[in-house]
Structure formats: structure tokens, C-alpha cells
Amino acid sequence: MKKKLLMQFLLGILLIPYGVLAQNTNATINSNLSGTIVDESSREPIIGASIKIKGTTHGVLSDSEGRFYFKTGQKLPYTLIISSVGYDTKEVVAKTNNIDIQLRANNKELSEIVVVGYGTQERKNLIGSITKVNPSEVSSIPVGSIDAQLQGKVAGVQISSATGVPGEAVNVRVRGATSINADNDPLYVIDGVFINSNSLQTIGTGGKATSPIADLNPADIQSIEVLKDAEATALYGSRGANGVILISTKRGNFEQAPKVNINASFGQAKAAKLWELTTGPEHAQLVNEWWINTGKDTPSLNRTVANRPFRPVSEGGRGLPEEQKTYDRLSEAFRTATLQSYDVSLTGGTKTTKYYIGGGFNSQEAILKPITFNRASFKVNLDQKINDKVQIGVSNSFTRTYRNQARAGDGPQGGLLQAALHTPTYLSPYNEQGVLVGRAGFDNLTLLLENYDVHSTSLRYIGNLYAEAYLLPNLKFRSSWGVDYNNYNESEYWNTFLLLGAQGGLATSSITQFSSLLNEQTLTYRQKIGEKHSFGAVVGNTLQSDVLTRTYAEGRGFANNSFTIISSAATTTSTQSWSKSNLASFFAKADYSYDNKYLFNVSVRADGSSRFGSDRKWGYFPAVGAAWRVKQESFLRDVAVLSDLKLKASYGIVGNQNGIGNFAAQGLWTGGASYQGSAGIAPQQLANPDLKWERTNQFNVGVDAALWNGRVAFELNYYTKYTRDGLLQLALPSTTGFANYWSNAAEISNKGFELNINTTNIQGRNFVWTSSFNLAQNINNIEKLEAPLKYGSRDLILQQQGTPLYSFWVYKQLYVDPQTGNAVYEDVNKDGQITVADRQIVGSIWPKFFGGLTNNFSYKGFEVSAFLAFQYGNKIYNHNRFFGEGGGARDAARVILASNLARWQKPGDITDVPRPDGVNVNNYRDGGSRWLEDGSFLRLRSLNIAYNLPKAFAKKLGAEAFKVYVNGTNLFLITNYTGLDPESSASSDQNAQGIDLGTPPQPRSFQAGFNITF
């Protein structure tokens, strides 16, 4: 302890300019002022802090008990400026003698305060692997939800946006994926409330889902901590296997004058590129080729040059290829989207109250008409000290998220991209009578855009009420009650101009309500024994109850298109559902540190879940961790170049139960098997009384180091995760009459490393350049799986023992025979024919490595920040090309992509696109590897340029600070992928990732805005 104090004292002295220390002893003494400086959160005295009277050169340092003393010629009141290493500089108006000043630790280096499970810690004392993100670095990226903004910011966390539609679900994987049928999504905890992150969407939008995380306004968020290893997530035991994302919203400060912050931005977004399609003549040419080729292959078809489809009209054909027109539908469907965002907040506090009030409105159009995302949010956080020992507080956030939606993925009817992209370009949108008609089995784009209405409104309240009391100076009791309530109201209307509404119109309404009630008690104890021993403990319990209900109604057959509400439909059907799960948990954690050198943690959590078999409800999840702050040892203390060095290791077991059915362990019969309008019952699900927790053993070893006084800081972690009793809907032979049952049957491993480097490259007087780089690798493998499982369209994904999750199962095309023009596939079993037995695994969605690089430059008032995200070595299946490279076989039923023009035409042609023949016969076989592509990319996620107006100028405007900025996202994308966006994924099914069926790409956007603080 003494050494620590001494060090801080010395450090303080070193860093205070000597001028400050010079005291003017000749002046008349007009006042005496004494006080103490303490740490705001730990309330420990701060030694060596510099206290300076504003406008003078007069300054002193605090002593070993944090006390300071002034004799000065100044008359009270006057302003003090207090600064100390590791703390934010603070100005305090001194009115009377004996003032207490609290400093808040700043966000830099070792003393960075990191929010951990049920508490906070300084980074230097962390044992677990936790990455902290400052949301302001990414808040200008217009994607709707905070998780999407984090892409590339956190080592080991892979985030991909499956579409460019703002507010849609994002795939977040912390250190790989551990489960096939249970969730792989991390747990989100906001101000202590475990929130729902599963979409409540029920209407079909082409395999996509909206993101419940988009209900949070990123502007309200103070900090985000991503907890990755077992030590960090231990106190979330049952929920920690996929990592925990702790979100802390903004709160006020005690004794802070009211501060108003206004932020506004406007911008536009546009697709960087769209699909290249064949023209009408090209399409017709390919169809003719296909016709003639198949005629040659199978003479009985009687397909010849003479009766080719595109022959002169006079011969009964559709006209020669060169006579065909080209109709551009894509530019009708895509637009330059408008983005706007406004946030206002008020923070402040009195001696006993602090508050944060925030309001925001965010409106983003998608680049695909008519999709929009609107979020209006309102937040109030209040903390009230009752006395020195007791404090209560509330967090409230209320959000209304309104979305105009579209089917922009799989599925023909009502599909916007089907109408815009998949319709052959040579087909006119009008029929002979000049009436708009749908083609190729899809809706007419113009009619579609004008005649459907699909929208949803999410009302979300997330709130928390807490009371905490110091029962003893070292013992704190906290009780917290939380709510996550979400009312999700969707409706669809398709009138008679549309395929879905063809039979008198179709309207649906679905109201889903999710509520999660949470109660939690913790007791926290912290004690120093002697000089060298520090001991802390937390015990607590949590009760959580989740209820999901849904009411759905559907109406068909309206009198005319003026009636759009189900009550006026001729035929109505409705249904209702209800589901509930309960969780009870007890946890305890103890930490001990010796001499600030050796740190130990041990924790255990017991979770009981209503989802499991009667004797298997409880799971026990222990974790241990240790760290050695090597720099504190005498042999390193004098090595100046090394400013910090810490070795850490942790091991623990965490659980998972999310994503499985609430009644997964029970044997059930359904009452829904009706016949002839009378109720029927039927077996629904087989019981598994042994169903239990999925458990992941996690090991982490890491080193944290800093060089040259923190100019270079890096963290390197190596981890292994091994999941046992993996929750799986184990496939049953159909002879049982069941498709599958819930079991603990899979074993999956993940291992990898994560590297984080933060550097201050240039630290000039006016010019500062800092960089932050992260890189991670995760190797995933299915260690045990009784029988392979197939997912995705055309079984493109195969989960199989010995290969990674989400591996692509394809017919491997070796080459196109230059003589015949036919694709040659690898005959794996060498039986001379290509059958399903020749499908093989070729690559997976996992990148070999991924990460991000951020560079920040500041020069005087200017700030420039450039943020790159990248991944390398992953595969993506361009299923859109499968459809668009039908080689003419789909004729008038599907567009042909321009890439199909590279087809083989005559002997000697070297190409990988075979000659057109039948669909799924050979050359255009479902699941061919030709469409499996490299999904590596490097993208400039965002570029920010900001200018802080000079203080004096800001003052003239009545503002404390005034910042203007411009920002661009996705300004470039470097990739070999031939689709629009290598992150595209058609399905929100976690087992069918990496299949691109044509979705709106992440747009390129430009925004300008300002931020004023009063």
C-alpha cells in the first residue's frame, strides 16, 4: 500500500510542470482553503493530485491522505482546477473552506474503469478477458443497432450484417459458436437488465428478422463491455457461453451543473453497386443456346434451331434476340436513401441527485424502397442519495420503433427483389393491353411498390429500479428489480393487384408481447487486511421470468381494395400462443490480491431452469482466475521502457439454455390436429427427462503489456472452449414418427487467439495520431455429432463431425471440359456417376482471421477517424448466382446475370461457366461449387472528419462546445466476392448462414452533423 502511494506521489510530481509548484509567498493572504481529493467510486484518497487556482499559477499537490492546503491572496469564491494521472480533470468552485472533491477515473490505460459482472474494476486488476468499447467511436455508422456498429471493434467478436437494411438482425459471435440448436448469440445486459435479443418478428420478409437491439438508442449508451472468457462471464454462469455484452447507459454526476447536449445529423445512402444483368438480347441469345443444346442432348425433345424460342415473330417466335428490349427494374427499386438523426440530452446533478434525460429520433430509409426504420426514444436515469449510506435509482428507457418492411430475400410472392432483380430483363412490365403485369411468377414491381403495406411497431420499455445500502463501511447490499417489456405489433396488407392478395386481398395482424421480469439481490464486501492483502466477495441471487404471447389474425376476401382491416374480410382465421420460462440463480464470487501483484478470483453460480428435465434443472458453473502483475515485481520496476506487464489465466465452465423450446424436455401432444373442423390430438414431441444444461469449458491465457509509458499497449489472449452436452434437436429416423427430439448430443470446440494493440503514434503539441488494431482467429470444429445435419436451401450447409459448423456441402466442380463444354464434378466415390454421395464439404463461413483497424488523428480542433474492418478466408455461397446463371434453362422464369455470358460456346473455350443445358441436370446442378466464393473483404467502415469550433467562438454562440462533422461509411469495399456484399446472408436461421440469395447490400452513406453542448 505504501509503495503504491509512494509511486503515485512520485508520478504526480514528475508530471506536474514545475511552474505550477512555484508558490507566490509575497502576496497578501486573503484566504485559507483546505480539502481532500478522493476517488469518486472507491472513495480512496488520491495522492499527488494537482490543485490549481484558475487564472493563477498557484498550485499545490495533495498529500498521502489526499489532503491539500492553500494560503492565497485570492478571495473566495474561486475556481480550482484539479488534475491527476488516471483521472478526469475537474473544475470546482470553492466557496468555503474544507471542501471535498471527488475525481472520476478517466478512460485511459491502466486505470480505465471496466464494468464487470456485478461491479467495476480497474483494467490493471482484470483477470478476465474484457474489451471495452466507447460507443461514440461508432455511433455515426447508420445501421440502426449498436451491435451492428461494433463490427471490427472488438477482437474475437465477429459481427456481420446480413443485409443493408437498418435495424435488421445482426449476427454476433463472441469467440466462435458453441451450439447447433441453442442460441449462439451473446447475452445483452443493459443497466443490469437481461434483455431479449431474439426477434419477435413473425411476418415473412424473405428469411430476415428485425433486431430487438435496434430498440436501443446508441446515443444513450455510455460504455459497452464485451465479456469473453469464463472468468469474466462467470457471474452470468448459465448465460455466459456466448459472451456477455454489458451496456451501461449514461447517468448524471453529482454536483454537476445542468448540461445540454444536442446532436443532429443528416445524410444520404446509396448502394455502391447493383447486380449486373444480361440485356434483353443477351438473355434471348442464351435461351436459344440452351434450347438448341438440350435438343442435341435429347433429340426426343424436338428442340431445334428452327423452333428456337427467340425466332422471328413471323415464324411464331418471340422475335429475334436482337429485337428484344431491355427493361431496367433495379433502378426503380433502389433509391438514394435519406438518413436523419436527432438526439438531445440533459445531464447534471445536485449534491444528492444526479440525472440523465435523453430523447432521440432516428429515421433511416433503406436503399431498397420502401423500407424505412424510425426510432423514437426517451430515457430517464435518476440516482438519489438518501443519506451517506443509502442510494436508490432508476433507469428507464422507452422506445417506439416503426418499420416499413418488405420481403427482400427468399420467397416468390410479394418479393421485392424477385420483382426487381429476378424478373427477366427482356419482359415488359406491361402486357399487350398496356396493363401492368407481373412476370415470371413474380409481382409487378410498380404494382408491388404501390399496393402493399407491411409494417411493424415495436414498443419497448426497459427499466430498472435499485436500492443500495452500505450496511457496514465495507459491506454493500443491493436489490434490483428490472423489466424488459416489448409489444411488437405487425400488420400486412396485400390488395388484389398483388399475387398474395389475388383472391380478394389478404391482411394479417400479429401482436407479440414479451415480458421479462427480473429480481436480483447482491451483497458486496471489500476489505483490506494490513498493507498487502485485499479481499472482496459478492454473493447474490437472481430470479427471472419470461413470458411470450402472440395473437395472430388473418383475413382474406375483401369487398374491394378500400377495405384493409381484417374485420371487413370474408374469411378470417386466428391463433394464439403462450410460452413461459423461469430461471432461478445463486452466485458467489471472491477475489483476493496480494501486494497488487498476485490476483485471484474464484466464483460459482448455480442456475435452475424450467426448461430442463425434472432432475436436471440445476446446473453449477464454477470459474477460477489468476493474474500476475509482473511489472510490480522489483526486477521489472526499474525497466523504464516497460510500463506494464501482466500475465493472466482463467478456467471455468459456463452454460447455455437459450434458444431451446421452453418445454423442450417434456413429452407433449398437440391439440391442433383437427380434421373436418373438429379438434384432433396428436403426438408432438418426445420427452427427454435427461435434458440438461449445455456446458462449455473455457480456458483463457493472456498477457497485457504496455510500453513507453503506455504509448504502445497490447493484449494477447489465447483461448479454448469445449462444449459438452450440446443442445441439439437430434434427428430421429422417420420410422419413429418424429423428426427429432431435444437432447444433449453435440460436442463443439472453439479455439483461437485475439490481439489488441493500441498505440499513440504521434503525441505532438497540436497533432496526435493514435491507432487501434485488433485481430482474431477462431478455429471451430464439431467434435461429436452422431449423424450429420443439413440446413439451408438445397442442403447447402452440412453440420458433420470433424468439420466446422456451417460448412458448405457441395458438388465440387473441377473444370469445364474445353471439348464438350460440360462441367466436370469430382466423383468422390469413383462410381462413374455424380450422385449425392459425391457431395463434399468445401470450406465454411469461418474466416481464417478477422479484425479491425482504427486510426484517429487530431490537429488542433480537427479530428479525423478512419475505421477499417476486414475478414479473410471465409466462404460464401452465392445462391443468387445459382438462380441467375441458369444458362437460359429457366427461360422466361428468371433473370440471367451478366456473368453467365462467360459460358462455354465452342470447343477450345476455357471457362468455368459450362454450356447452357437443363437445370439441375449437370451443368447447372443445385449445390454446385461454382457458386461457392471467397468472402474475404476489407472495407472502410467509416471515415469521420470533425471540427471543434474554438471555445471562444462557441462561447459567442452560447455554447460550451460546438462540433461539426461529416462522416462516410463503406466508402470502399475490397473483395473478390462477385455478389454485392460478402456479408449477405439470406436467412436468420443460425444454421443457414453464409447463403446469399440477393439482399440489399450495406450502403455507402454520407452524413453531416453537429454536436453542441451548453
Add this chain to the structure above:
Amino acid sequence: MRALKYIYSIGIVALLSSCADYLDVKPLESISDTQTIYDKASSETAIRGVYSALASGNYYGTTFQSIGYLSGDNIQWTGSQSQVQEFINKKVNADNSTIAGAWTAIYVTINRANNVLAKVPTVTDPLLTETLKNQIIGEAYFIRALAYFDLARTWGGVPIVTKPTASPTENRGIGRSTQAETYAQVLKDLDAAEPLLPLTTDRYRATRKTVWALRARYHLYQKEWAKAEEYATKLLTDTNYRLLKPFNTFFANDARGTQESVFEIFYSANEPNTHRNQWQPQTNGGTRQWAPNDAIVALLNDPTIGGTRSTLVAKDNQNRWYGNLYYRTPASDPSYIIRIAELYLIRAEARANQDKLTDALADLNAVRDRAGVAASTAASTSAVLLAIENERRVEFALEPHRWYDIVRTGRAAQVFNLTDANRLVLPIPAGELLIDKSLVQNQGY
């Protein structure tokens, strides 16, 4: 402090004891499988559950039926799902999703029937009369017979399951019986069903007459001509069944349960039939995933061949033909399993094979007459058989017969140009082979 800890620990103890209840959450939409069939009402609802499996989208709803007509030579593929094309090309891969769906749906039906067969006999509710109990059991036997019949004619020999599945370890690894053994199971179940069922007329549920109708078809497939004739005659002499004129009377104008029908599946707005979705053009809210091909359109529109059966096809606003047997909104079209026309043609074929040509022609011409087509002039046995084959093609143009007819008569090489005998049965779904090692794939797949 000590007091507080004490209070806290009391709280924990209280919590723990209530935890058992707290963690015991029961669903509201389903019931426990330990209390399923125990009285009259539950017996009645359970048998309806078996019919609902028969009616499911993957069985008689759409998928299984589609195998029968797509594999023939009447239908072309006009949609995006290329597994359809495999049937038309008669090159079905083991990973075809249609066969997987149908296979699974049929075994789901069998398991539901097995539950009824195992549990209803043990019910001791006095309200459940012996007659009603027998009827329910008989219906379950009938449906199981139909299920094994469909399995046998599509895949050959299959695993035979006759007990309900109560746990994941049961009814697996059974291995395939031969096709003959599977057909024997069909006959055994039909034999069991027959005496239990009442001699009534119900076109949506099985009666003794429905059993006879299926037996007629069964014996036809077994080439047991006399028996086929015998059982067909039982229906054909029943005045509750007759050929209706014009042809479309049995399906047009939202008709259902007509006298034409021996057994059809009931659908309604709440229990829709997905079939129309595949057949109807987009302008009628369908996908036109498949459509009648040029050949069958020509045959149906030929007044000397199709006659009034031309009403099975129609043209959409882009001048494309589509099948119009399933067309209703809401999608309440029945799925037709056995029509009286089939029994005429069964008896015609059975008689022709017994060289009763006059009688055979009488039956054949009854069907032709109903369609407004002149009587057949076929004179030899082979000519009559060919005439029957051709008649079946147009009479059941959009119903699932053509493939099975050509396969059972051994004429696939001549008619479909399908010379690979291995292709006369479909492959066992690849997914089933992966999870049940006792299954052996059919030759050639």
C-alpha cells in the same frame, strides 16, 4: 449485521423451497404425453389426429401426391424448385426434398395410427360403445394400410412399425422388409379393419366400403384380378356411388363429397390444402410450380380423347396452361384419394386380364361416356389394356396415378423410355440413411 445475514439466509431457504414449483412450468398449448387417450372424447380426437396426418401438406396435402403425377408424363416443371424436375426427368436423387418430406409424413401418420391402435382398445369409458371403439380402431387400421401401401408402391420394401413410439430409442434400426412383406402388412391391416368398420357411406372417413375400394386397388397392384374385380364390384353395385355428369361435377363450383367420391380428404379455411398453391398461376395467388405439359393439354382438349375432361386445364392471362383441379379460395379443395371412376377402371383392367373383354369394355366405356367420349373400339386384350392405360392417363390427368400405373404394368420402358429397372422405385431419402444405419438404399441410387 448478523441479523441481516440471518434474514438473508432465511430468504434463500424460502426461495429454494419454492424453487421446485417456480421451475416447473407447464405449457398451455399442449398436453403431457402421459395422459392422451383415456376416454371417449380423447379417443375420438385421437383418430381425427390420424386423419389430420393423412391430410398434411407432405402427404395427401401436396407432396406425396405430387410424386405420383410429376413422375408420369403429364406434368411439366414451371417454377423455381428444381427437385420437381428430377421426377419429370425420372432421375430422382436421394437428397430430393420431396421424397424426404413424403417419407416422413407417412411415418408420422403410421405413428399416430399406432397410438390409436395401442391405446383405444384399453379405454374403459362406458360412453365409448363397442361399436364406436371398433370403428375408431378400424379407421386406424385402414389408414395404416393406406400408408404402407403408399410406401410399398413408391419405395418398395420399408421398415414396418406397428407400435407407437414412446421414447427416442424405440422404432428405429428396424431394417427394411421386402416389398412383398410390406404389401402383406397392407393386407393384414385391411383384413383387420374390414370387420370393425360399419357398412355406411362416409366420403371423408373410412368405412367398410372404403376398405373394399382400397382392396380393389391393392389386388390390382398384386395382379390378383379376380379379387380386384370382386372388391371393385362391391362399390360399383352400391347406389351411393356413381359417375357424375358432366365430368367436372365432382370438383367444380366448390363441390365436395359428391357421389363420385369414395374417399377424399376434407379441407377448410382453417385446415387448408396447399395443393392449389402449386397449380394455380400467380394471378390467382398460386406459384404455378408445375403445370400440365403440352402433351396432356393436347389430349385433354381433344374432344375424342379428353372430352369434358378438358375442364381440368385452363389458361392464365399470359396464355399459359395451368391445372385447375385445385382452385378454391380459401384453399378448401378436397384431395381425392379414391373416386368411383377408378373402381370402374380397376374392374375393367381386372376383367380384361381375365379375358372378359366385353365386361371390361363396359366398365371402360362407362368412364368414357361420362366424359362425353365415344365408346372404345378396342378388340383384343392388349388393345383393351392399352385403352384402359390411356384412359387412366386422361381420367386422372392431374391425380397421382400415372407413374404407379406404368410401373405396376411393367411398361415404363415403352411409355417413359425408362429402361433402368432400378429407377422404378424411388431412393430412400438420403437423410434417413444417415441416421438409421439399418436402412439399405435401393439399388442404383
